[in-house]
Amino acid sequence: MTAPVRDLDAPVVEVRDLRKSYGDVVALDGLDLEIGRGEVHGFLGPNGAGKSTTIRILLGLLRHDGGTARVLGGDPWTDAVALHRRLAYVPGDVELWPNLTGGEAMDLLARLRGGTDAARRDELCERFDLDPRKKGRTYSKGNRQKVALVAALASDVELLLLDEPTAGLDPLMEAVFQECIREARAAGRTVLLSSHVLAQVEALADRISIIRDGRIVESGSLQELRHLTRTTVTVLTGRPTDGLAALPGIHDVRTEGGQVTFEVDGAHVAGLMRELAGLEVQAITAHPPTLEQLLLRHYGDGLPAAAEASVR
Amino acid sequence: MSSTTASRGARRSGTAAISGTGVLLRFMVRRDRVRLPAWVLGLTALMGYFVTALEQIYATPEDIRAVAPLLQGPMGALFGGPGYGMEDPRLEHLLAGLYGTYVLVGAGLMSLLTVVRHTRAEEHSGRAELVRAGVVGRHAQLTAALLLTAAMNVAVALLVGLLMTGQGFPGPGSWLFAAAVGAVGLTFAGVAATTVQLSEYPRAAAGAAGAVLGGSFALRALGDMTSEHGNVLSWLSPIGWGQQTAPYVLDRWWPLAISVVAAVLTAALGYALSVRRDVGAGLVPPRLGSARAASWLRSPLALAWRLQRTQVVGWSLALAVAGGAYGAFTGPALEAFEGAPEELLVVLGGTEDIGAGFLAVLALTFGLTVAVYAVLAAQTVRTEETSGRSEPVLAASVSRPAWLGSHLGVVAGAALWLLVVAGLATGVGAAVSVGEPRMLGEMLLATVAYAPAVWVVLALAALLYGGVPRWLPLVWAVVVLALVVGFFGPMLDMPDVAGWLSPFEHVGDHPLEPVSAAGVATLTAVAAAVAVAGVAAYRRRDVLGTG
Numbered sequence: 001m002t003a004p005v006r007d008l009d010a011p012v013v014e015v016r017d018l019r020k021s022y023g024d025v026v027a028l029d030g031l032d033l034e035i036g037r038g039e040v041h042g043f044l045g046p047n048g049a050g051k052s053t054t055i056r057i058l059l060g061l062l063r064h065d066g067g068t069a070r071v072l073g074g075d076p077w078t079d080a081v082a083l084h085r086r087l088a089y090v091p092g093d094v095e096l097w098p099n100l101t102g103g104e105a106m107d108l109l110a111r112l113r114g115g116t117d118a119a120r121r122d123e124l125c126e127r128f129d130l131d132p133r134k135k136g137r138t139y140s141k142g143n144r145q146k147v148a149l150v151a152a153l154a155s156d157v158e159l160l161l162l163d164e165p166t167a168g169l170d171p172l173m174e175a176v177f178q179e180c181i182r183e184a185r186a187a188g189r190t191v192l193l194s195s196h197v198l199a200q201v202e203a204l205a206d207r208i209s210i211i212r213d214g215r216i217v218e219s220g221s222l223q224e225l226r227h228l229t230r231t232t233v234t235v236l237t238g239r240p241t242d243g244l245a246a247l248p249g250i251h252d253v254r255t256e257g258g259q260v261t262f263e264v265d266g267a268h269v270a271g272l273m274r275e276l277a278g279l280e281v282q283a284i285t286a287h288p289p290t291l292e293q294l295l296l297r298h299y300g301d302g303l304p305a306a307a308e309a310s311v312r
Numbered sequence: 313m314s315s316t317t318a319s320r321g322a323r324r325s326g327t328a329a330i331s332g333t334g335v336l337l338r339f340m341v342r343r344d345r346v347r348l349p350a351w352v353l354g355l356t357a358l359m360g361y362f363v364t365a366l367e368q369i370y371a372t373p374e375d376i377r378a379v380a381p382l383l384q385g386p387m388g389a390l391f392g393g394p395g396y397g398m399e400d401p402r403l404e405h406l407l408a409g410l411y412g413t414y415v416l417v418g419a420g421l422m423s424l425l426t427v428v429r430h431t432r433a434e435e436h437s438g439r440a441e442l443v444r445a446g447v448v449g450r451h452a453q454l455t456a457a458l459l460l461t462a463a464m465n466v467a468v469a470l471l472v473g474l475l476m477t478g479q480g481f482p483g484p485g486s487w488l489f490a491a492a493v494g495a496v497g498l499t500f501a502g503v504a505a506t507t508v509q510l511s512e513y514p515r516a517a518a519g520a521a522g523a524v525l526g527g528s529f530a531l532r533a534l535g536d537m538t539s540e541h542g543n544v545l546s547w548l549s550p551i552g553w554g555q556q557t558a559p560y561v562l563d564r565w566w567p568l569a570i571s572v573v574a575a576v577l578t579a580a581l582g583y584a585l586s587v588r589r590d591v592g593a594g595l596v597p598p599r600l601g602s603a604r605a606a607s608w609l610r611s612p613l614a615l616a617w618r619l620q621r622t623q624v625v626g627w628s629l630a631l632a633v634a635g636g637a638y639g640a641f642t643g644p645a646l647e648a649f650e651g652a653p654e655e656l657l658v659v660l661g662g663t664e665d666i667g668a669g670f671l672a673v674l675a676l677t678f679g680l681t682v683a684v685y686a687v688l689a690a691q692t693v694r695t696e697e698t699s700g701r702s703e704p705v706l707a708a709s710v711s712r713p714a715w716l717g718s719h720l721g722v723v724a725g726a727a728l729w730l731l732v733v734a735g736l737a738t739g740v741g742a743a744v745s746v747g748e749p750r751m752l753g754e755m756l757l758a759t760v761a762y763a764p765a766v767w768v769v770l771a772l773a774a775l776l777y778g779g780v781p782r783w784l785p786l787v788w789a790v791v792v793l794a795l796v797v798g799f800f801g802p803m804l805d806m807p808d809v810a811g812w813l814s815p816f817e818h819v820g821d822h823p824l825e826p827v828s829a830a831g832v833a834t835l836t837a838v839a840a841a842v843a844v845a846g847v848a849a850y851r852r853r854d855v856l857g858t859g
Contacts, residue, residue: 052857059707061855081711089707095700097619098513100601107605108615112708118604133600137512148704161707 012037012072012159012190013058019066020053020214027053029214030067035192035207037158040185042205043194044295050214051194052092055163058192059089072159085114088152092164092194094144096136102143103132106151113155121154127176142168153180160184160191166200178203198295210294218294225294230263231286232293233272238280247275259283332448336456340430344460351422352464355415355493356471362411363479366403376401383410389536390638390673391799394546396558404481408489408559416554417529419468419497423461424521427504430457433514435592444591451583454505458579461501469494485560492554495571499550500525502575505582512594523630528552530634537641550574612710612718619696620689620719624726627685631678631734638674639741639755645670646746668823671742671755676798678734679762679816682727683769683791689723690773694781697856712851720774720843727766735759758822764835765794765815771839774846781856790815 013035020028028050035041045051056062058071060080069076074083096105103125110116125132130146139147145168152160166177174197181204184191195201201208208225210218218225230251235241241260245253249268254261264272276284341348370376383406384398392410401409431454434440440453473490477483500521507520532552535545546552553574556567589595608614646667693716696702705715739755742748773787794814801811811817815838818831 056703056855056857061703061706063852063854080706081709081714084707084709087707089704091700091703091707093700094704097701099622100605100618101603103603104601104605104609108609109704109708111605111610112612112615112705112710114709131600132603135599135601151704 009037010073011035011070012039013041013192014070015054015058015067016069017067018054018057018064018069020050020057020062020064027214028057028064031211031215033209033216033219035190037190038185038188039206040181040191040193040204042201042208043192043211044196044198044201044208045194045211046196046295049211051211052163053214054211055089055161055192055194058161059084086157087159087161088113088155088157089161090145090148090152090163090165092167094141094148096139096144096147098135098137100136101133102130102136102139102147105136105147106132106154109151110155113157115156117154117156121150124150124154124180127180128173140168142170142173145169146173149177149180153184158189160189162191162193164194164196166195166197174200230265230293231269231288232261232263233284233286234259234261235276235279235281236260236283237276238282239278241279244272244275247271327449329449329451330455332446332452333455333459336443336448336452337459340456340460344426348460348464351426352467352471355418355422355468356475358418359407359412359415359472360475362407362415363475366406366411370403370406373402376403376406390533392536393555394532394536394540394542394552394558396541396555396561402560404476404485404560407476407481408485409555409561412489412493412559413551413555415472415493416496416551417525419465419493420500420525420528420551421522422468423465423497423499423501424504424507424525425518426461426464427457427501428508428514428518428521430460431505432508432511432517436512436514438592441591450587454508454582454586458501458505462498465494465497465501468497482560484563488557488563488565489559491565491568492557492559492571495568495575496551496554498575499553499571499578502578502582503550505579506585509582509585509589510595512592519626524550526630530637534637534641538644612705612714613721615705616718616722620692620722620726623685623689623692624729627726627730628733631681631730632737634681635678635734635737636741638677639738639743640745642667642670642674642742642751643745643747665824667742667746667748667751668754671738671751671758672821672824674738674742675735675755675758675762675822676816678731678738678759679765680791680795680798682730682734682762683766683794683816685730686723686727686766686770687773687787687791689726690770690777690787691784693719693723694777694784697781700857703855706855713847716774716778716847716850720770720847723770724767727770728760728763731759731763731766732756754823757827761819761822761827761832762816764832764839765819767839768815768835768842769794771842771846774843775849776846778846778848778850778853 011034013033015031015033018028018031018033019026031050031054033043033054043051043054053062057064057069058076060076060083063077072083072086076083096102100108106121107116110121124130128146128150130143130150132147134143136144136147145165149165152162166174169177178200181191181193185206191204193201193204202222205222207221208219209216236259241255244250244260244262247268248271249265250272251263251265370379377400380398380401383392383401384395388395388398388410391413393413394409396409397405398409431440434443434453443453444450469490472493473487476486476489503524504517504521507524508514508517510520511517528549528551532542532546532549532555535542535547535549535552536555538545541558542552542556546556550571553567553571557564585595609618696719702715706712735756735758736752738759739752742755743750743752769787769790772790773784776783776787790813793810794816797806797811797814798816800806815835818828818835820826820828820831
């Protein structure tokens with residue numbers, strides 16, 4: 001067992017060509033992922049894409065079949081115990097011990113990691129509006145999640161692994177959560193945030209990886225991803241716009257009430273602007289792609305499968 | 313007018329409360345398409361096995377007469393029944409009066425588990441909420457569960473009746489015995505209908521109903537041992553009601569009326585209690601606990617102890633009471649053996665020390681009981697993993713061996729403690745009732761000597777769990793083997809290898825024989841080695857996901 005080394009420039013999470021199957025079902029099919037120190041990394045994908053499998057491999061709970069995975073410079077399987085002192089984890093589906101109170105569970109998990117900051121814990125309970133005196137079985141799903149969140153956020157760790165951590169929280173608590181993640185980033189912590197909530201990732205993530213069918217289909221900063229994608233433009237012009245559809249990089253032109261809406265590839269915005277200049281533009285709106293659009297583009301052909309997965 | 317409206321309203325709400333029962337019942341049958349025939353055919357097969365085995369062992373009436381004294385005495389009463397027909401027993405008396413007891417117990421177990429599975433377990437998982445949101449009355453689920461259980465009991469009774477009459481045993485007695493099996497089952501369905509209202513937990517509900525079943529067995533054992541054909545204690549026991557029908561001897565049906573009335577009353581109590589609580593809640597309201605963990609709760613070992621503490625306390629109390637009761641019976645038992653024929657005393661270790669033979673049987677009983685605890689505790693460890701609660705612990709700085717080792721260590725230690733409790737309680741009871749202080753030490757040593765055997769069972773459970781968790785229940789085979797070899801081995805003609813395979817046959821039969829130091833050492837070493845292999849296997853596999 002080699003002692004994990006602390007190298008401030010090395011990536012906190014480094015995954016190459018990760019493979020994992022459950023019997024005949026391929027969960028991860030050559031996944032690559034790199035997360036730099038101090039970065040909040042959004043991990044997006046539909047149900048069953050392999051997000052939880054990836055995180056559980058990073059925790060050493062699952063053994064991978066192929067490829068390499070490094071966490072904080074160590075091997076997640078063999079160095080699990082040493083690494084877990086430096087990271088905290090919030091599962092998507094939090095189960096608590098029915099006869100332990102939330103407070104007892106938080107203290108226990110913090111102590112098992114090596115330390116507890118009682119003041120920080122109490123402050124977080126306050127902010128998340130959580131009563132730590134209730135027994136585990138009496139908490140709702142959202143409150144169980146808060147227990148796991150408080151336990152993770154109160155610990156002094158370098159890496160937070162959050163697997164859809166806010167699925168059961170209301171919008172008010174979602175805001176508190178976002179605040180806490182910003183504080184964690186300000187404190188120099190690294191965060192892997194797997195999520196369905198696109199607005200949350202947009203608001204928090206420095207970089208994003210989109211996973212689908214066990215591999216990363218897109219990775220980069222939000223800006224970089226947008227660069228790869230199309231901007232939606234709506235214009236109202238004094239002259240006919242018939243020539244627009246013939247321009248390179250213009251897609252999906254539709255006319256509605258005199259306004260023309262279309263999408264333009266990032267690389268062809270300059271050409272479009274030259275064309276529009278001669279058309280007596282009276283009004284123009286252009287907005288970058290939302291993550292919904294990003295996802296739809298990547299999963300558009302896979303929607304029936306995703307819908308099926310969510311029905312199950 | 314108004315009274316008509318009121319009564320119509322009442323009638324409507326009366327049927328509304330059970331609307332959807334039919335659909336739910338069909339759904340339950342669909343869910344139990346494997347489990348239901350397994351129980352029904354399994355219980356019938358158990359009876360069939362007894363019939364075949366005894367027909368081979370006791371080929372002639374002389375063979376039966378030879379064992380009659382043993383069966384007639386307290387041993388027969390302790391593990392069998394009130395001993396009707398044992399003065400001049402025929403095969404059917406042995407089957408209905410002794411071995412059939414375990415079919416009665418089996419029917420009770422089947423019924424209480426089925427009711428819990430379809431009521432409280434459904435509520436606990438939250439599935440009942442989905443169902444109740446449909447067009448389903450508030451009593452539909454319990455009604456459907458009780459109907460299903462009743463149907464299972466009728467099926468078992470029919471098959472057992474056909475089996476016994478098919479084997480040529482007298483018709484009236486055969487059908488009476490079969491009806492007793494069904495009636496005992498019905499009673500425990502009613503008992504479970506009440507216990508599922510009390511706690512939020514399916515395990516607690518099954519545990520409470522199971523405690524009634526165990527108490528019924530113990531009550532009738534005490535009653536049957538104290539007086540011929542039982543006394544008032546036997547008549548307080550639901551199992552006793554079934555046995556007091558005395559099939560093939562008195563052939564009386566009326567004790568079954570008590571069973572049916574008890575079933576109806578307990579079921580009615582269940583219905584009454586169910587409207588006094590919310591869906592998913594128990595009658596005992598949850599309380600607020602501590603906002604902080606106790607300072608000792610800081611290691612995987614402390615967590616394992618905290619999670620198993622309640623169970624250990626419960627088992628300790630139960631074993632202390634049972635041990636004291638059975639121990640206190642040693643004196644009367646020895647008197648009953650006075651003047652017993654030679655062949656019986658040979659079975660119990662000779663005329664020299666019948667008391668020692670009796671204590672040895674009690675020690676084995678408690679050894680096996682603690683083995684049952686160990687397997688149940690191992691199953692709760694698996695539940696920790698399958699419910700997803702082991703994951704956050706392993707995601708903290710806790711190694712796999714530390715997690716599993718802590719749980720196994722707590723169970724192994726608790727098993728030793730429980731054996732000490734049972735040995736002490738039985739020993740004190742025996743020493744006082746006989747007036748022989750040395751019996752305390754003997755009984756304690758005899759019981760504690762089974763600790764390595766229990767550890768072997770626990771280690772096998774750990775190996776199965778570490779390798780392939782869903783195979784964990786296979787470890788019950790070892791417990792059943794040990795039970796059959798230990799209690800029926802001398803009577804049934806079993807191959808030597810069966811005895812060799814039971815860990816409980818290697819520690820000596822103290823106080824009949826000295827404790828085998830070599831056996832204890834070997835079993836301990838085997839347990840340690842198998843447990844280490846189990847932990848190693850657990851270390852190499854994936855942690856199970858939830859769902």
